[in-house]
Amino acid sequence: MVTRAAHRSGSAYLYYPLILLLLFLIAASMVFSVSIGQVHIPLRQSMNIMLHILSADHIGSLDSVTNDSYFNIIYQIRMPRVLFALLIGMGLSLCGAVMQAIVQNPLADPYIIGISSGASLGATVAILIGFGAAAFLSNFGIAFGAFIGAVLTSAAVLLLSSIGGRATSVKLILSGVVVGAFYSSMSNLVIYFANNAEGVQKVAFWSMGSLAPSSWDKVPILASVVLAGCALFLFQHRILNTMLLGDESAVTLGINLSLYRKIYMVLAALITGTMVAYSGTIGFVGLIVPHICRGLFGADHKRLLPATLLLGGLFLIWADILSRILIPNVDLPIGIITSVIGSPLFIYMIVKKGYNFGG
Incomplete structure (x- = not known):
């Protein structure tokens, strides 16, 4: 008891310095991320260009930029990508922490209710079948299909889990597994009958996750x-903390957890659906990052969520960096990198003594 109390006291004392450290690491990592690639740009020039862009020409000078193409490379290609990495890392980590509280399950992640399967079906249909010649659907085909698939999956899970009474955490998980399996089988059916080798390869690449499609016109919606x-x-944070205590404790506090679960599920599905629509399926971020922060700062969501957001953004920025530099002139799918990093970390946390979900 003394040891656990001392640990929590020490964690609370270090919380704000660690938050500031995460903010500094994110800023430094963003500058480093836009500097590397097939064209190497000096860090000092990259920082000046980023400050110049983010401050709307008020901070940072372009006088020190020795190559005119550096500005276009950073502005048109690398900055949207690093912002995508930051935002999607934050969003996946947030939804992971929320889903783990909703279903009271340490193995929950943003895709626990089958969102990835629904999004994959929508994207598969968009790539292999298409939506016709409508201008809007032609411009946003894959993203639109993935988003619609994610939303329909979430609606189906909520409807199924509400049949026969209120939606409990167990019913949500089981409904997500069933609906996700059904959508996955439909995706495989479309792929099986599609006579389009190039389209099938594109579906496979999309399902592994990538930040390559990032662009400035997509940043405002995602942000x-x-x-x-x-x-x-x-x-x-108070409602999320109550969810960890269970339904019986919530009843004594006068909180209708069933209603909050549905609301949070819809919001998490919309956030996840938007991210999946733009980047494909990126695994392990929403699973491992909340666990790391929970092990460092405890289960109180007032402290857990801010730390989770920042660490998730930092994690995906570096995953994107690794995806671009591990193999020269090759852009690896970022989902492979997150899985390779996340799997050993999660195994370590499983075997590590002293870590307990929710406490």
Whole structure:
């Protein structure tokens, strides 16, 4: 008891310095990320260009930039990508922490309710079959299909889990598994009958996750959805803490957890669906990052969520860096990198003594 109390006291004392450290590491990692690639750009010039862009020409000077193409490389290609990595890392980590609280399951992640399967079906249909000649659907085909698939999956899970009474954490998990399996089988059926080798390869690459499709025209939508979701859930820490206590404790507190579960599920599905629509399926971020933060700072979501957001963004920035530098002139799918890093970390946390989900 003394040891656990001392650990929590020490964690609380170090919390804000660690938050500041994470903020500094994110800023430094973003500068490093836009500097590397097939064209190497000096760090000092990269920092000046980023400050110049982010401050709308008020901070940072382009006088020191020795190559005119550096500005275009950073602005057009690398900055949207690093912002995608930051936002998607934050969003996946947030949804992972929320889903783990909703279903009271340490193995939950943003895809626990079958969102990835639904998004994959939508993207598969968009790639192999298409949506016709409508202008909107032609411009946003894959993203639109993935988002619609994710939303329909979430609606099906909520409807199924509500049959025969209120939606409990166990019913949500089982419904997600069943619906996800059904959507996966439909995706495989479409792939099996599609006579399109190039399309099948594109589906496979999309399913492994990639930040290559990032662009400035997609950043506003992604940023709006992810940051709005982060702002909302940061003020829901009391309800999320109550979810860890269970339904019986919530009844004594006068809180209708079934209603909150549905609301949070819809919000998490919208956030995850948007991210999957733009980047494909990126695994392990929403699973491992909340566990690391929970082991460092405890299960109180008031401290857990801010740390989870920052660490998730930092984690995916570096996963993206590794995906670009591990093999020269090859852009590996980022989902492979996150799985390779996340699997050993999660195994370590399983065998590590003293870690307990929710406590």
